Amino acid sequence: MTHRLGIIGYPIEHSISPVFQQAALDHLGIDATYEKWEVTSEEVGDFVTRLRAPDAWGINITLPHKQAVVPLLDEVDEWATTAGAVNTIVNHHGRLIGHNTDGPGFLESLLVETGYDPKGTRALILGAGGAARGIMLALIRGGVDSLVIANRTLERADTLSKLSIENGVNCESVPISGDPLTEAALSADLIVNCTSVGMSHGPDEYGSPLSADQIPATAIVNDVVYNPLETPLIREAQTAEATTLGGLHMLVYQGALSFQMWTGQDPPVAVMLEAATKEMASRGA
Ligand SMILES: NC(=O)c1ccc[n+]([C@@H]2O[C@H](COP(=O)([O-])OP(=O)(O)OC[C@H]3O[C@@H](n4cnc5c(N)ncnc54)[C@H](OP(=O)(O)O)[C@@H]3O)[C@@H](O)[C@H]2O)c1
Structure with missing residues:
Protein backbone atom coordinates (compact mmCIF):
# COMPACT_ATOMS: atom_id res chain seq x y z
CA MET A 1 0.00 0.00 0.00
CA THR A 2 1.29 3.46 -0.92
CA HIS A 3 1.16 5.60 2.21
CA ARG A 4 -0.01 9.21 2.22
CA LEU A 5 1.73 12.16 3.85
CA GLY A 6 1.42 15.89 3.32
CA ILE A 7 1.02 19.38 4.69
CA ILE A 8 -2.13 21.44 5.23
CA GLY A 9 -2.39 25.21 5.52
CA TYR A 10 -4.10 28.25 4.04
CA PRO A 11 -2.51 29.45 1.83
CA ILE A 12 -0.16 26.54 1.11
CA GLU A 13 1.17 27.21 -2.41
CA HIS A 14 4.50 28.59 -1.07
CA SER A 15 5.35 25.48 0.98
CA ILE A 16 8.55 23.66 0.03
CA SER A 17 7.95 20.76 2.45
CA PRO A 18 6.70 18.43 -0.36
CA VAL A 19 10.00 18.92 -2.20
CA PHE A 20 12.35 17.93 0.61
CA GLN A 21 10.05 15.32 2.21
CA GLN A 22 9.51 13.53 -1.13
CA ALA A 23 13.27 13.65 -1.77
CA ALA A 24 13.82 11.87 1.57
CA LEU A 25 11.11 9.25 0.87
CA ASP A 26 12.53 8.56 -2.61
CA HIS A 27 16.11 8.43 -1.30
CA LEU A 28 15.18 5.69 1.18
CA GLY A 29 12.88 3.89 -1.32
CA ILE A 30 9.82 4.34 0.90
CA ASP A 31 6.50 3.76 -0.87
CA ALA A 32 4.78 7.00 0.15
CA THR A 33 3.79 10.35 -1.35
CA TYR A 34 3.96 13.75 0.34
CA GLU A 35 1.53 16.37 -1.01
CA LYS A 36 0.29 19.83 -0.10
CA TRP A 37 -3.37 20.52 0.54
CA GLU A 38 -5.00 23.94 0.79
CA VAL A 39 -7.52 23.47 3.59
CA THR A 40 -9.81 26.20 4.96
CA SER A 41 -10.70 26.51 8.65
CA GLU A 42 -14.15 25.07 7.86
CA GLU A 43 -12.58 21.98 6.22
CA VAL A 44 -9.98 21.14 8.90
CA GLY A 45 -12.28 18.91 11.03
CA ASP A 46 -13.25 16.59 8.16
CA PHE A 47 -9.71 16.52 6.83
CA VAL A 48 -8.23 15.45 10.15
CA THR A 49 -10.91 12.74 10.63
CA ARG A 50 -9.83 11.14 7.33
CA LEU A 51 -6.26 10.80 8.66
CA ARG A 52 -7.38 7.76 10.68
CA ALA A 53 -7.45 5.68 7.46
CA PRO A 54 -4.78 2.92 7.26
CA ASP A 55 -2.97 4.44 4.26
CA ALA A 56 -2.50 7.82 6.03
CA TRP A 57 0.71 8.10 8.04
CA GLY A 58 0.09 11.68 9.07
CA ILE A 59 0.56 15.31 8.10
CA ASN A 60 2.37 18.55 8.86
CA ILE A 61 0.27 21.54 9.77
CA THR A 62 1.17 25.13 9.02
CA LEU A 63 -0.55 28.51 9.45
CA PRO A 64 -3.32 29.10 10.35
CA HIS A 65 -4.32 25.65 11.67
CA LYS A 66 -1.63 24.81 14.27
CA GLN A 67 -3.90 25.59 17.25
CA ALA A 68 -7.21 24.56 15.65
CA VAL A 69 -6.20 20.90 15.22
CA VAL A 70 -5.38 20.38 18.94
CA PRO A 71 -8.95 19.49 20.11
CA LEU A 72 -9.38 17.11 17.13
CA LEU A 73 -6.63 14.74 18.33
CA ASP A 74 -6.58 11.75 20.70
CA GLU A 75 -3.31 12.73 22.37
CA VAL A 76 -0.91 15.70 22.31
CA ASP A 77 2.73 15.36 23.36
CA GLU A 78 4.55 17.55 25.90
CA TRP A 79 6.28 19.86 23.39
CA ALA A 80 3.00 20.55 21.58
CA THR A 81 1.15 21.08 24.86
CA THR A 82 3.77 23.62 26.01
CA ALA A 83 3.69 25.39 22.64
CA GLY A 84 -0.14 25.25 22.49
CA ALA A 85 0.27 24.26 18.84
CA VAL A 86 0.70 21.12 16.75
CA ASN A 87 2.79 20.99 13.55
CA THR A 88 2.81 17.20 13.10
CA ILE A 89 0.05 14.59 13.35
CA VAL A 90 0.92 10.89 13.42
CA ASN A 91 -1.74 8.26 12.70
CA HIS A 92 -0.94 5.48 15.15
CA HIS A 93 -3.32 2.61 14.21
CA GLY A 94 -6.30 4.99 13.97
CA ARG A 95 -5.32 7.12 16.96
CA LEU A 96 -4.14 10.63 16.09
CA ILE A 97 -1.17 11.92 18.08
CA GLY A 98 -0.14 15.59 17.92
CA HIS A 99 3.49 16.71 18.14
CA ASN A 100 5.38 19.95 17.71
CA THR A 101 8.78 19.57 16.07
CA ASP A 102 9.41 23.32 15.54
CA GLY A 103 11.19 23.82 18.88
CA GLY A 247 16.32 29.74 8.43
CA LEU A 248 16.18 26.87 5.94
CA HIS A 249 17.96 24.67 8.47
CA MET A 250 15.23 25.07 11.09
CA LEU A 251 12.59 24.33 8.44
CA VAL A 252 14.34 21.17 7.27
CA TYR A 253 15.22 19.89 10.76
CA GLN A 254 11.62 20.24 12.01
CA GLY A 255 10.54 18.33 8.90
CA ALA A 256 13.22 15.69 9.47
CA LEU A 257 11.89 15.03 12.98
CA SER A 258 8.35 14.66 11.58
CA PHE A 259 9.71 12.26 8.94
CA GLN A 260 11.28 10.11 11.66
CA MET A 261 7.95 9.95 13.54
CA TRP A 262 5.95 8.84 10.47
CA THR A 263 8.42 6.38 8.96
CA GLY A 264 10.44 5.18 11.97
CA GLN A 265 13.57 5.70 9.85
CA ASP A 266 16.55 8.03 10.27
CA PRO A 267 15.87 11.04 8.06
CA PRO A 268 18.49 11.74 5.35
CA VAL A 269 18.97 15.34 6.48
CA ALA A 270 21.69 16.16 3.94
CA VAL A 271 19.42 15.01 1.08
CA MET A 272 16.55 17.08 2.49
CA LEU A 273 18.73 20.18 2.88
CA GLU A 274 20.07 19.86 -0.65
CA ALA A 275 16.57 19.47 -2.12
CA ALA A 276 15.27 22.44 -0.09
CA THR A 277 18.21 24.66 -1.07
CA LYS A 278 17.85 23.78 -4.77
CA GLU A 279 14.12 24.50 -4.65
CA MET A 280 14.65 27.89 -3.00
CA ALA A 281 17.35 28.74 -5.55
CA SER A 282 15.00 27.78 -8.39
CA ARG A 283 12.47 30.21 -6.91
CA GLY A 284 15.13 32.94 -7.03
CA ALA A 285 15.73 33.07 -3.24
N1 LIG B 1 12.59 28.79 9.42
C1 LIG B 1 11.43 28.37 9.87
O1 LIG B 1 11.18 27.16 10.01
C2 LIG B 1 10.41 29.38 10.28
C3 LIG B 1 9.34 29.01 11.13
C4 LIG B 1 8.41 29.97 11.50
C5 LIG B 1 8.51 31.27 11.02
N2 LIG B 1 9.54 31.60 10.18
C6 LIG B 1 9.68 32.99 9.70
O2 LIG B 1 9.74 33.85 10.84
C7 LIG B 1 9.18 35.12 10.54
C8 LIG B 1 8.17 35.50 11.62
O3 LIG B 1 7.10 34.57 11.61
P1 LIG B 1 5.93 34.60 12.72
O4 LIG B 1 5.04 33.46 12.42
O5 LIG B 1 6.48 34.75 14.09
O6 LIG B 1 5.18 35.97 12.33
P2 LIG B 1 4.30 36.91 13.27
O7 LIG B 1 3.68 36.14 14.38
O8 LIG B 1 3.43 37.69 12.34
O9 LIG B 1 5.38 37.93 13.94
C9 LIG B 1 6.05 38.88 13.14
C10 LIG B 1 7.13 39.58 13.97
O10 LIG B 1 7.85 40.46 13.10
C11 LIG B 1 7.79 41.79 13.62
N3 LIG B 1 7.78 42.74 12.51
C12 LIG B 1 7.02 42.69 11.39
N4 LIG B 1 7.29 43.74 10.59
C13 LIG B 1 8.25 44.48 11.22
C14 LIG B 1 8.96 45.66 10.91
N5 LIG B 1 8.74 46.32 9.75
N6 LIG B 1 9.89 46.12 11.78
C15 LIG B 1 10.13 45.46 12.94
N7 LIG B 1 9.49 44.31 13.30
C16 LIG B 1 8.56 43.83 12.45
C17 LIG B 1 6.51 41.83 14.43
O11 LIG B 1 6.58 42.91 15.34
P3 LIG B 1 5.21 43.52 15.99
O12 LIG B 1 4.86 42.60 17.10
O13 LIG B 1 5.62 44.88 16.42
O14 LIG B 1 4.18 43.53 14.88
C18 LIG B 1 6.57 40.45 15.10
O15 LIG B 1 7.47 40.44 16.17
C19 LIG B 1 8.58 34.99 9.12
O16 LIG B 1 9.50 35.53 8.20
C20 LIG B 1 8.48 33.49 8.92
O17 LIG B 1 8.60 33.13 7.54
C21 LIG B 1 10.49 30.68 9.81
Whole structure:
Protein backbone atom coordinates (compact mmCIF):
# COMPACT_ATOMS: atom_id res chain seq x y z
CA MET A 1 0.00 0.00 0.00
CA THR A 2 1.29 3.46 -0.92
CA HIS A 3 1.16 5.60 2.21
CA ARG A 4 -0.01 9.21 2.22
CA LEU A 5 1.73 12.16 3.85
CA GLY A 6 1.42 15.89 3.32
CA ILE A 7 1.02 19.38 4.69
CA ILE A 8 -2.13 21.44 5.23
CA GLY A 9 -2.39 25.21 5.52
CA TYR A 10 -4.10 28.25 4.04
CA PRO A 11 -2.51 29.45 1.83
CA ILE A 12 -0.16 26.54 1.11
CA GLU A 13 1.17 27.21 -2.41
CA HIS A 14 4.50 28.59 -1.07
CA SER A 15 5.35 25.48 0.98
CA ILE A 16 8.55 23.66 0.03
CA SER A 17 7.95 20.76 2.45
CA PRO A 18 6.70 18.43 -0.36
CA VAL A 19 10.00 18.92 -2.20
CA PHE A 20 12.35 17.93 0.61
CA GLN A 21 10.05 15.32 2.21
CA GLN A 22 9.51 13.53 -1.13
CA ALA A 23 13.27 13.65 -1.77
CA ALA A 24 13.82 11.87 1.57
CA LEU A 25 11.11 9.25 0.87
CA ASP A 26 12.53 8.56 -2.61
CA HIS A 27 16.11 8.43 -1.30
CA LEU A 28 15.18 5.69 1.18
CA GLY A 29 12.88 3.89 -1.32
CA ILE A 30 9.82 4.34 0.90
CA ASP A 31 6.50 3.76 -0.87
CA ALA A 32 4.78 7.00 0.15
CA THR A 33 3.79 10.35 -1.35
CA TYR A 34 3.96 13.75 0.34
CA GLU A 35 1.53 16.37 -1.01
CA LYS A 36 0.29 19.83 -0.10
CA TRP A 37 -3.37 20.52 0.54
CA GLU A 38 -5.00 23.94 0.79
CA VAL A 39 -7.52 23.47 3.59
CA THR A 40 -9.81 26.20 4.96
CA SER A 41 -10.70 26.51 8.65
CA GLU A 42 -14.15 25.07 7.86
CA GLU A 43 -12.58 21.98 6.22
CA VAL A 44 -9.98 21.14 8.90
CA GLY A 45 -12.28 18.91 11.03
CA ASP A 46 -13.25 16.59 8.16
CA PHE A 47 -9.71 16.52 6.83
CA VAL A 48 -8.23 15.45 10.15
CA THR A 49 -10.91 12.74 10.63
CA ARG A 50 -9.83 11.14 7.33
CA LEU A 51 -6.26 10.80 8.66
CA ARG A 52 -7.38 7.76 10.68
CA ALA A 53 -7.45 5.68 7.46
CA PRO A 54 -4.78 2.92 7.26
CA ASP A 55 -2.97 4.44 4.26
CA ALA A 56 -2.50 7.82 6.03
CA TRP A 57 0.71 8.10 8.04
CA GLY A 58 0.09 11.68 9.07
CA ILE A 59 0.56 15.31 8.10
CA ASN A 60 2.37 18.55 8.86
CA ILE A 61 0.27 21.54 9.77
CA THR A 62 1.17 25.13 9.02
CA LEU A 63 -0.55 28.51 9.45
CA PRO A 64 -3.32 29.10 10.35
CA HIS A 65 -4.32 25.65 11.67
CA LYS A 66 -1.63 24.81 14.27
CA GLN A 67 -3.90 25.59 17.25
CA ALA A 68 -7.21 24.56 15.65
CA VAL A 69 -6.20 20.90 15.22
CA VAL A 70 -5.38 20.38 18.94
CA PRO A 71 -8.95 19.49 20.11
CA LEU A 72 -9.38 17.11 17.13
CA LEU A 73 -6.63 14.74 18.33
CA ASP A 74 -6.58 11.75 20.70
CA GLU A 75 -3.31 12.73 22.37
CA VAL A 76 -0.91 15.70 22.31
CA ASP A 77 2.73 15.36 23.36
CA GLU A 78 4.55 17.55 25.90
CA TRP A 79 6.28 19.86 23.39
CA ALA A 80 3.00 20.55 21.58
CA THR A 81 1.15 21.08 24.86
CA THR A 82 3.77 23.62 26.01
CA ALA A 83 3.69 25.39 22.64
CA GLY A 84 -0.14 25.25 22.49
CA ALA A 85 0.27 24.26 18.84
CA VAL A 86 0.70 21.12 16.75
CA ASN A 87 2.79 20.99 13.55
CA THR A 88 2.81 17.20 13.10
CA ILE A 89 0.05 14.59 13.35
CA VAL A 90 0.92 10.89 13.42
CA ASN A 91 -1.74 8.26 12.70
CA HIS A 92 -0.94 5.48 15.15
CA HIS A 93 -3.32 2.61 14.21
CA GLY A 94 -6.30 4.99 13.97
CA ARG A 95 -5.32 7.12 16.96
CA LEU A 96 -4.14 10.63 16.09
CA ILE A 97 -1.17 11.92 18.08
CA GLY A 98 -0.14 15.59 17.92
CA HIS A 99 3.49 16.71 18.14
CA ASN A 100 5.38 19.95 17.71
CA THR A 101 8.78 19.57 16.07
CA ASP A 102 9.41 23.32 15.54
CA GLY A 103 11.19 23.82 18.88
CA PRO A 104 13.20 20.57 18.80
CA GLY A 105 14.03 21.19 15.10
CA PHE A 106 15.30 24.68 15.92
CA LEU A 107 17.53 23.36 18.74
CA GLU A 108 18.78 20.41 16.70
CA SER A 109 19.65 22.57 13.68
CA LEU A 110 21.75 24.86 15.89
CA LEU A 111 23.45 21.98 17.68
CA VAL A 112 24.31 20.02 14.54
CA GLU A 113 25.22 22.96 12.31
CA THR A 114 27.01 25.24 14.83
CA GLY A 115 27.59 23.18 18.01
CA TYR A 116 25.41 25.60 20.03
CA ASP A 117 23.94 24.25 23.27
CA PRO A 118 21.68 26.76 25.08
CA LYS A 119 22.77 25.61 28.57
CA GLY A 120 24.10 28.57 30.56
CA THR A 121 24.05 30.99 27.59
CA ARG A 122 22.53 34.45 26.98
CA ALA A 123 20.18 34.72 24.02
CA LEU A 124 18.62 37.70 22.26
CA ILE A 125 15.37 37.05 20.41
CA LEU A 126 14.31 39.67 17.85
CA GLY A 127 10.53 39.61 17.47
CA ALA A 128 7.63 38.53 19.65
CA GLY A 129 5.23 36.74 17.28
CA GLY A 130 4.48 33.03 16.85
CA ALA A 131 8.00 31.98 15.84
CA ALA A 132 9.58 33.96 18.71
CA ARG A 133 7.28 32.34 21.27
CA GLY A 134 8.11 28.79 20.12
CA ILE A 135 11.83 29.53 19.96
CA MET A 136 11.80 31.15 23.41
CA LEU A 137 10.14 28.07 24.91
CA ALA A 138 12.66 25.80 23.16
CA LEU A 139 15.59 27.80 24.54
CA ILE A 140 14.07 27.66 28.03
CA ARG A 141 13.70 23.88 27.76
CA GLY A 142 17.28 23.74 26.50
CA GLY A 143 18.53 25.41 29.70
CA VAL A 144 19.29 28.96 28.51
CA ASP A 145 20.55 31.17 31.35
CA SER A 146 18.92 34.49 30.39
CA LEU A 147 16.94 36.05 27.58
CA VAL A 148 16.25 39.44 26.05
CA ILE A 149 13.22 39.89 23.79
CA ALA A 150 13.35 42.89 21.43
CA ASN A 151 10.22 43.90 19.56
CA ARG A 152 8.69 46.84 17.70
CA THR A 153 5.49 46.52 19.79
CA LEU A 154 6.93 46.47 23.28
CA GLU A 155 3.77 45.08 24.93
CA ARG A 156 4.17 41.83 22.95
CA ALA A 157 7.79 41.54 24.12
CA ASP A 158 6.59 42.17 27.70
CA THR A 159 4.10 39.30 27.39
CA LEU A 160 6.82 36.85 26.28
CA SER A 161 9.18 38.16 28.94
CA LYS A 162 6.56 37.43 31.65
CA LEU A 163 6.09 33.91 30.26
CA SER A 164 9.84 33.33 30.41
CA ILE A 165 10.05 34.52 34.02
CA GLU A 166 7.08 32.26 34.92
CA ASN A 167 9.17 29.41 33.47
CA GLY A 168 12.11 30.31 35.72
CA VAL A 169 14.33 32.14 33.20
CA ASN A 170 15.38 35.76 33.72
CA CYS A 171 14.15 37.85 30.77
CA GLU A 172 14.11 41.51 29.78
CA SER A 173 12.06 43.16 27.05
CA VAL A 174 13.50 46.05 25.01
CA PRO A 175 12.49 48.09 21.95
CA ILE A 176 13.98 46.86 18.66
CA SER A 177 16.21 49.94 18.29
CA GLY A 178 18.44 52.08 20.51
CA ASP A 179 21.04 51.48 23.22
CA PRO A 180 19.30 48.70 25.19
CA LEU A 181 19.12 46.64 21.98
CA THR A 182 22.81 47.24 21.19
CA GLU A 183 23.80 46.33 24.75
CA ALA A 184 21.77 43.11 24.61
CA ALA A 185 23.22 42.18 21.20
CA LEU A 186 26.82 42.83 22.19
CA SER A 187 26.54 40.54 25.22
CA ALA A 188 24.56 37.73 23.52
CA ASP A 189 25.89 34.24 22.77
CA LEU A 190 22.96 33.61 20.43
CA ILE A 191 20.96 36.13 18.38
CA VAL A 192 17.81 34.83 16.65
CA ASN A 193 15.80 36.92 14.22
CA CYS A 194 12.12 35.98 14.48
CA THR A 195 10.80 39.18 12.85
CA SER A 196 9.70 39.36 9.23
CA VAL A 197 12.37 42.02 8.60
CA GLY A 198 14.57 40.96 5.68
CA MET A 199 11.95 38.56 4.25
CA SER A 200 11.32 38.74 0.49
CA HIS A 201 8.05 40.56 -0.25
CA GLY A 202 7.76 41.25 3.51
CA PRO A 203 7.26 44.52 5.38
CA ASP A 204 10.96 45.54 5.23
CA GLU A 205 12.54 43.37 2.54
CA TYR A 206 15.99 45.00 2.51
CA GLY A 207 16.21 45.83 6.23
CA SER A 208 18.30 44.21 8.93
CA PRO A 209 17.31 44.40 12.61
CA LEU A 210 21.02 44.74 13.57
CA SER A 211 24.10 46.15 11.86
CA ALA A 212 27.56 44.56 11.91
CA ASP A 213 28.84 46.90 14.65
CA GLN A 214 26.10 45.62 16.99
CA ILE A 215 27.08 41.96 16.53
CA PRO A 216 29.97 40.37 18.46
CA ALA A 217 32.26 38.02 16.51
CA THR A 218 31.72 35.41 19.25
CA ALA A 219 27.94 35.26 18.67
CA ILE A 220 25.93 32.75 16.69
CA VAL A 221 23.38 34.56 14.53
CA ASN A 222 20.39 32.52 13.37
CA ASP A 223 17.89 34.18 11.03
CA VAL A 224 14.72 32.07 10.88
CA VAL A 225 13.72 33.92 7.70
CA TYR A 226 14.65 31.58 4.81
CA ASN A 227 13.57 33.59 1.78
CA PRO A 228 16.07 34.90 0.75
CA LEU A 229 18.55 32.20 1.79
CA GLU A 230 21.04 34.94 2.65
CA THR A 231 19.18 37.73 4.47
CA PRO A 232 20.50 41.24 5.16
CA LEU A 233 21.03 40.21 8.83
CA ILE A 234 23.10 37.18 7.80
CA ARG A 235 25.27 39.47 5.67
CA GLU A 236 25.74 41.92 8.59
CA ALA A 237 26.69 38.99 10.84
CA GLN A 238 29.19 37.73 8.25
CA THR A 239 30.78 41.20 8.16
CA ALA A 240 31.05 41.00 11.98
CA GLU A 241 32.72 37.57 11.54
CA ALA A 242 30.05 35.91 13.67
CA THR A 243 28.90 32.32 13.08
CA THR A 244 25.73 32.33 10.96
CA LEU A 245 22.84 29.98 10.27
CA GLY A 246 19.98 30.63 7.83
CA GLY A 247 16.32 29.74 8.43
CA LEU A 248 16.18 26.87 5.94
CA HIS A 249 17.96 24.67 8.47
CA MET A 250 15.23 25.07 11.09
CA LEU A 251 12.59 24.33 8.44
CA VAL A 252 14.34 21.17 7.27
CA TYR A 253 15.22 19.89 10.76
CA GLN A 254 11.62 20.24 12.01
CA GLY A 255 10.54 18.33 8.90
CA ALA A 256 13.22 15.69 9.47
CA LEU A 257 11.89 15.03 12.98
CA SER A 258 8.35 14.66 11.58
CA PHE A 259 9.71 12.26 8.94
CA GLN A 260 11.28 10.11 11.66
CA MET A 261 7.95 9.95 13.54
CA TRP A 262 5.95 8.84 10.47
CA THR A 263 8.42 6.38 8.96
CA GLY A 264 10.44 5.18 11.97
CA GLN A 265 13.57 5.70 9.85
CA ASP A 266 16.55 8.03 10.27
CA PRO A 267 15.87 11.04 8.06
CA PRO A 268 18.49 11.74 5.35
CA VAL A 269 18.97 15.34 6.48
CA ALA A 270 21.69 16.16 3.94
CA VAL A 271 19.42 15.01 1.08
CA MET A 272 16.55 17.08 2.49
CA LEU A 273 18.73 20.18 2.88
CA GLU A 274 20.07 19.86 -0.65
CA ALA A 275 16.57 19.47 -2.12
CA ALA A 276 15.27 22.44 -0.09
CA THR A 277 18.21 24.66 -1.07
CA LYS A 278 17.85 23.78 -4.77
CA GLU A 279 14.12 24.50 -4.65
CA MET A 280 14.65 27.89 -3.00
CA ALA A 281 17.35 28.74 -5.55
CA SER A 282 15.00 27.78 -8.39
CA ARG A 283 12.47 30.21 -6.91
CA GLY A 284 15.13 32.94 -7.03
CA ALA A 285 15.73 33.07 -3.24
N1 LIG B 1 12.59 28.79 9.42
C1 LIG B 1 11.43 28.37 9.87
O1 LIG B 1 11.18 27.16 10.01
C2 LIG B 1 10.41 29.38 10.28
C3 LIG B 1 9.34 29.01 11.13
C4 LIG B 1 8.41 29.97 11.50
C5 LIG B 1 8.51 31.27 11.02
N2 LIG B 1 9.54 31.60 10.18
C6 LIG B 1 9.68 32.99 9.70
O2 LIG B 1 9.74 33.85 10.84
C7 LIG B 1 9.18 35.12 10.54
C8 LIG B 1 8.17 35.50 11.62
O3 LIG B 1 7.10 34.57 11.61
P1 LIG B 1 5.93 34.60 12.72
O4 LIG B 1 5.04 33.46 12.42
O5 LIG B 1 6.48 34.75 14.09
O6 LIG B 1 5.18 35.97 12.33
P2 LIG B 1 4.30 36.91 13.27
O7 LIG B 1 3.68 36.14 14.38
O8 LIG B 1 3.43 37.69 12.34
O9 LIG B 1 5.38 37.93 13.94
C9 LIG B 1 6.05 38.88 13.14
C10 LIG B 1 7.13 39.58 13.97
O10 LIG B 1 7.85 40.46 13.10
C11 LIG B 1 7.79 41.79 13.62
N3 LIG B 1 7.78 42.74 12.51
C12 LIG B 1 7.02 42.69 11.39
N4 LIG B 1 7.29 43.74 10.59
C13 LIG B 1 8.25 44.48 11.22
C14 LIG B 1 8.96 45.66 10.91
N5 LIG B 1 8.74 46.32 9.75
N6 LIG B 1 9.89 46.12 11.78
C15 LIG B 1 10.13 45.46 12.94
N7 LIG B 1 9.49 44.31 13.30
C16 LIG B 1 8.56 43.83 12.45
C17 LIG B 1 6.51 41.83 14.43
O11 LIG B 1 6.58 42.91 15.34
P3 LIG B 1 5.21 43.52 15.99
O12 LIG B 1 4.86 42.60 17.10
O13 LIG B 1 5.62 44.88 16.42
O14 LIG B 1 4.18 43.53 14.88
C18 LIG B 1 6.57 40.45 15.10
O15 LIG B 1 7.47 40.44 16.17
C19 LIG B 1 8.58 34.99 9.12
O16 LIG B 1 9.50 35.53 8.20
C20 LIG B 1 8.48 33.49 8.92
O17 LIG B 1 8.60 33.13 7.54
C21 LIG B 1 10.49 30.68 9.81
